[in-house]
Amino acid sequence: MQKREYFTHFNPALVPSPCFVIDKSAVEDNLKILNRVQRESGAKVLAALKAFSCWRLAPLFRKYLSGSCASGLHEARLGREEFGGEVHCYSAAYKEADLIEILQVADHVLFNSFSQWSRFKSLALAAQQARPELQFGIRINPEHSEGEVELYDPCAPCSRMGVPIVQFEQAVADDPSLLDGISGLHFHTLCQQDLPPLVRTLTAVEEKFGKYFSRIQWINFGGGHHISREDYQVDDLIAVIKSFMARHKLQVYLEPGEAVAIRSGVLVAEVLDITWNTMAQAILDTSATCHMPDVLEMPYRADVIGAGMPNEFAHNYRLGGMTCLAGDVIGDYSFAQPLRVGQRLMFDDMAHYTMVKTTTFNGINLPAIALWDSRTNELNMVREFDYVDFKHRLS
Numbered sequence: 001m002q003k004r005e006y007f008t009h010f011n012p013a014l015v016p017s018p019c020f021v022i023d024k025s026a027v028e029d030n031l032k033i034l035n036r037v038q039r040e041s042g043a044k045v046l047a048a049l050k051a052f053s054c055w056r057l058a059p060l061f062r063k064y065l066s067g068s069c070a071s072g073l074h075e076a077r078l079g080r081e082e083f084g085g086e087v088h089c090y091s092a093a094y095k096e097a098d099l100i101e102i103l104q105v106a107d108h109v110l111f112n113s114f115s116q117w118s119r120f121k122s123l124a125l126a127a128q129q130a131r132p133e134l135q136f137g138i139r140i141n142p143e144h145s146e147g148e149v150e151l152y153d154p155c156a157p158c159s160r161m162g163v164p165i166v167q168f169e170q171a172v173a174d175d176p177s178l179l180d181g182i183s184g185l186h187f188h189t190l191c192q193q194d195l196p197p198l199v200r201t202l203t204a205v206e207e208k209f210g211k212y213f214s215r216i217q218w219i220n221f222g223g224g225h226h227i228s229r230e231d232y233q234v235d236d237l238i239a240v241i242k243s244f245m246a247r248h249k250l251q252v253y254l255e256p257g258e259a260v261a262i263r264s265g266v267l268v269a270e271v272l273d274i275t276w277n278t279m280a281q282a283i284l285d286t287s288a289t290c291h292m293p294d295v296l297e298m299p300y301r302a303d304v305i306g307a308g309m310p311n312e313f314a315h316n317y318r319l320g321g322m323t324c325l326a327g328d329v330i331g332d333y334s335f336a337q338p339l340r341v342g343q344r345l346m347f348d349d350m351a352h353y354t355m356v357k358t359t360t361f362n363g364i365n366l367p368a369i370a371l372w373d374s375r376t377n378e379l380n381m382v383r384e385f386d387y388v389d390f391k392h393r394l395s
Contacts, residue, residue, distance in 0.1 A: 010374070020266075041242050067083065088255070090110035114171045137184035139188075140163050142204040144189055185219050216250065228259040287321030290360070307334065313334035323362045
């Protein structure tokens with residue numbers, strides 16, 4: 001299936017460098033697909049703010065989705081203030097001071113362990129008295145790994161994420177009232193995956209935890225679903241959700257992160273220098289470690305619009321960042337024409353897990369943020385950063 005392209009005609013000279021450019025049209029296309037899943041399946045879809053938190057686009061999210069999910073207090077507040085709808089919050093552990101605030105803004109609060117639930121149960125139930133819509137859930141660990149990279153596999157051996165079935169059963173046996181106040185379960189096993197891994201996960205979840213479904217009202221399938229990717233099996237996902245809900249009479253939630261922003265953004269960068277050490281080296285005004293850390297953490301090779309694999313075109317370059325980190329290397333690419341100092345490059349698919357993870361290591365400036373609409377060519381600079389931003393996050 002042909003990949004959707006939005007930025008092939010965007011002029012990178014129109015923005016400062018480096019700069020994240022987000023196409024509102026592309027984001028809306030993704031949201032429409034997620035909205036279709038909601039409408040036709042009966043599930044509720046929440047935007048995972050950990051992946052993409054561009055609150056300037058919140059009106060689009062309110063139009064198409066049921067709310068947002070957060071990984072802590074600050075994201076929960078942003079969800080409540082900007083994104084509307086339901087706000088769900090999960091954290092591997094809560095500080096009491098944070099939880100007190102979360103209980104004022106979230107609709108679902110998910111606990112990672114029965115020990116945290118037991119510790120904060122009286123606090124949670126007291127908050128529920130004041131806000132009857134407030135609900136609580138437990139994250140389960142189905143011990144079913146689908147992730148190809150252990151760094152992103154919540155079900156890897158010795159994972160701290162969620163309660164495995166042995167611990168779950170023992171805890172409930174020791175205290176039959178432990179599930180009182182719990183109205184849902186949450187699991188997360190996927191990372192950038194399509195439908196078959198979810199189907200296999202659901203089989204594991206039903207086999208291990210199905211006997212507890214009669215005691216809950218909803219279940220959250222977590223994130224990692226690449227629903228808006230061009231080759232995702234959307235029709236089959238809708239059928240799977242409808243079948244699950246019919247069997248178990250539970251409200252289903254999905255929490256996609258990347259699917260909200262796939263293909264919707266680029267990172268514009270500029271060539272600062274070209275050197276030679278065994279091969280041509282192009283040093284850019286961006287950085288893998290500062291601006292696109294998943295390139296190093298996962299790792300993966302970011303696409304550059306108009307570039308190819310090494311030796312695909314006549315001129316090969318290793319693209320590197322401007323920090324002191326020797327390994328601040330983005331990757332090896334080839335170009336049809338030699339690169340020039342001052343030339344702009346565009347790294348594709350850079351909206352998700354980039355802006356939310358940037359750092360100012362070495363005092364490198366944060367990329368500016370621009371919103372563009374590929375339908376109208378309207379361009380708005382919404383944020384630029386400078387020394388003040390660097391200084392004020394320090395002491």
